[in-house]
Amino acid sequence: MRFLFPSSLLTLVLGLSACGGGNSTDIPVASAFVTRMHAAQARSEASTASRSLSSIGAKELFDWAEYKYPNLFPKGSQNFSLIHEGVAYTVRAYPGGTYLGLTEDGRVYGLGAFTNGALQGFGRLSDYTAQIQADNCTLYPGSCYSNDPLGPLNECFRPASQALALGSHYSLVYSHAGTGKDGEATGEMKVESLVEQNATFAGQSAVQTAMNTEFTITQGGQTSTTRYRSKHYAQAAANELMLLLGGETAIESRSAQGLYTVNARQVYQPAYLNSEATLSVGQSLTRRLVSELTTTTVISGMPLPTTTDTETENETHVYEGREMVTVQGRRYDTCRYRQSDPTSPGESTLSWLLVGKGIPVRTVSTDADGTVTQELKSGTLNGQAL
Incomplete structure (x- = not known):
């Protein structure tokens, strides 16, 4: 079970990118989807995490x-x-x-x-x-992991000057459908995001974005509700890119088994650019994200010891092409992205991102447990219907 803020978690939060995802067997079940839904930000100095073998035998x-x-x-x-x-x-x-x-x-x-x-x-x-x-x-x-921008900001994403503008906000509602070895799962996720204020995070100036997410799912005759209350921190970088510093999230999951809460703080070391927003059709990039993750967990009133760990994530992003898609009866002009972990063959997430906004209208995630699909039912960006 992972409660992280990886590159895809802030994709949606900051209105930049989203590479879908989800695992109907996670507690909370929305965790994988939320952690992949949001944009990847980074520091240009962190262009290469590994270029040579440490030893040769x-x-x-x-x-x-x-x-x-x-x-x-x-x-x-x-x-x-x-x-x-x-x-x-x-x-x-x-x-x-x-x-x-x-x-x-x-x-x-x-x-x-x-x-x-x-x-x-x-x-x-x-x-x-x-x-x-x-x-x-x-x-x-x-x-070999590179986070170098491959060119200017492409047509798929919002410029940082817009995504980090104070007062920028969106409201999204997604359907959720999962099939796999644990049976079918259906549900709905509501996401509210607001760029709140200038702030400081991990000793650096940043723009603070608040996101509230509520996820309700029914599987095997049982219904559970998970709520996320998050603060995410980013900087505007050169060429309208964004630099992700990290975030803080309170997660509350309520089911027949009781109440499950997690408070998590993740600091990227180093921060990183959302360079996937510079890909042209057919291009890809692979990167490694390293962060310090501190979590406090309470299960049915029983607190567990606070833990601090170093987390490493590997990501490959591919911009597969522009595509017109029909989702929930509406037609959208999208950029189709694929996200995967190069160390986990057979697992991937396809995301159809609304052109110029970087907001996913559909995500399809596949792994050994099955397939999860999320589709946009309704949404607004700064008060305008998507």
Whole structure:
């Protein structure tokens, strides 16, 4: 169970972006949806969280060989240890009697048809480290994270000067429908947001946005209601982008099992830009978000110890294209974005964002538990109907 304010949580809060999401089995059940609904903000200095491997050994060497020579060394083999003529090797075996080996002192060997069946040396591990580092991002796509803007603000999102304007507000109502191994779930979520005032957060000046969310869901014959009372903090950055600092949320979930409350404070370290708002159609970016999360939880009147943890989130954002969609009987011009975690294959969220406003009119999230769909039933932005 995660009570975070990741990039997607502030997408909707600040009217910037939303990459959908939801898990009907969470307590509160709205948690995953809310945490993915809102915009990603960041600091340009935090453009790269990881660009090089901390160490290179047999695994990295053999992975690189499989990348460079896939026909000779197909993926799928595992390392094992071998002692031959008194020398200790780490080895990978491939089909057709093909082998790669690395000795404890860093010598590289190969054996197979490509060596005419004779054990042959191929230099030292140090001869390959520069090439392996250069191909690191291709070898391990989840290891290189960039938050650099890829261009100017695109057509999908509100400029920071509008999204952070004092008094800016919106009111949204979403339907919720989930299907999965725990059965069907239906419900409704109401979101109210207001850019309240200039403030200070984690020692930095910021614009404070308040968001109140109420989520009611029925599943397995039981109905639960979850309420969020949040404060989110951001700065206007260059080129109409936004810098997300963090936020504070009080979560209250009431069901047949009792009352469940959480107070959470999340500070991004460092803050980050909503660079997904600069993607062109077909472009993508992957980033890592690190934050300090402090939570206090009370379950049915029983408080649990306050915890402070370092949280790490990985995100890939893809701007798939412009699309006209019909949602709840209305036609919308949208930008279709896909958000996923590169370390969790098979999980993703599709969001259809209202052009020029960054507000999701539909989100479809898929993971091992099933699929959750949220659709905009009604909404206003600064008093104007969406």
